[in-house]
Amino acid sequence: DVKVTQSSRYLVKRTGEKVFLECVQDMDHENMFWYRQDPGLGLRLIYFSYDVKMKEKGDIPEGYSVSREKKERFSLILESASTNQTSMYLCASSPLVPRASYEQYFGPGTRLTVT
Amino acid sequence: DAKTTQPPSMDCAEGRAANLPCNHSTISGNEYVYWYRQIHSQGPQYIIHGLKNNETNEMASLIITEDRKSSTLILPHATLRDTAVYYCIVRVAEYGNKLVFGAGTILRVKS
Numbered sequence: 001d002v003k004v005t006q007s008s009r010y011l012v013k014r015t016g017e018k019v020f021l022e023c024v025q026d027m028d029h030e031n032m033f034w035y036r037q038d039p040g041l042g043l044r045l046i047y048f049s050y051d052v053k054m055k056e057k058g059d060i061p062e063g064y065s066v067s068r069e070k071k072e073r074f075s076l077i078l079e080s081a082s083t084n085q086t087s088m089y090l091c092a093s094s095p096l097v098p099r100a101s102y103e104q105y106f107g108p109g110t111r112l113t114v115t
Numbered sequence: 116d117a118k119t120t121q122p123p124s125m126d127c128a129e130g131r132a133a134n135l136p137c138n139h140s141t142i143s144g145n146e147y148v149y150w151y152r153q154i155h156s157q158g159p160q161y162i163i164h165g166l167k168n169n170e171t172n173e174m175a176s177l178i179i180t181e182d183r184k185s186s187t188l189i190l191p192h193a194t195l196r197d198t199a200v201y202y203c204i205v206r207v208a209e210y211g212n213k214l215v216f217g218a219g220t221i222l223r224v225k226s
Contacts, residue, residue: 059213
């Protein structure tokens with residue numbers, strides 16, 4: 001079974017704090033993604049990575065950065081947390097081969113509250 | 116990516132088959148149909164996908180019409196744990212291609 005784990009299920013941070021969200025997958029997937037999910041707005045892509053040290057911006061990268069130093073780990077960084085970054089953050093991974101169908105496997109999510 | 120239309124909600128009796136429809140009349144030839152579900156307060160879960168043939172795995176079956184303009188996800192013996200929001204997505208299978216969820220169908224399985 002594919003396993004995607006996220007470092008925290010719930011997190012409360014203060015405005016201005018630097019926040020690190022960690023994601024680890026154990027299936028040797030090349031692609032990894034960070035989304036946020038908000039009521040009425042659905043799923044929005046923040047960043048994705050298709051290889052170690054490679055990253056591409058998604059639809060809403062402002063206020064976020066990412067790091068992928070190892071294939072299995074993809075970190076999302078909120079440089080200076082703000083209240084509008086209160087959200088559910090979801091990490092996903094996706095295989096490149098052999099099926100090449102690019103289904104995505106999600107972690108349990110981190111519900112971040114910024115006060 | 117093509118747009119999909121799903122009913123907002125459905126009820127199903129426990130132990131019965133749940134048939135969730137999805138319309139995707141503008142689907143292109145290279146677009147796959149994917150199904151995901153999301154149980155309350157959890158991350159989305161991949162269920163199944165297909166291009167034009169019917170597909171079955173340990174979780175569900177996917178029936179795609181011959182013209183590919185609609186599909187049905189079948190959970191053969193629904194349980195209470197299948198209560199979730201089910202999303203039908205049509206997209207090209209390529210690296211980095213993000214998932215975009217619509218409103219989905221809220222499936223309530225009742226005892």
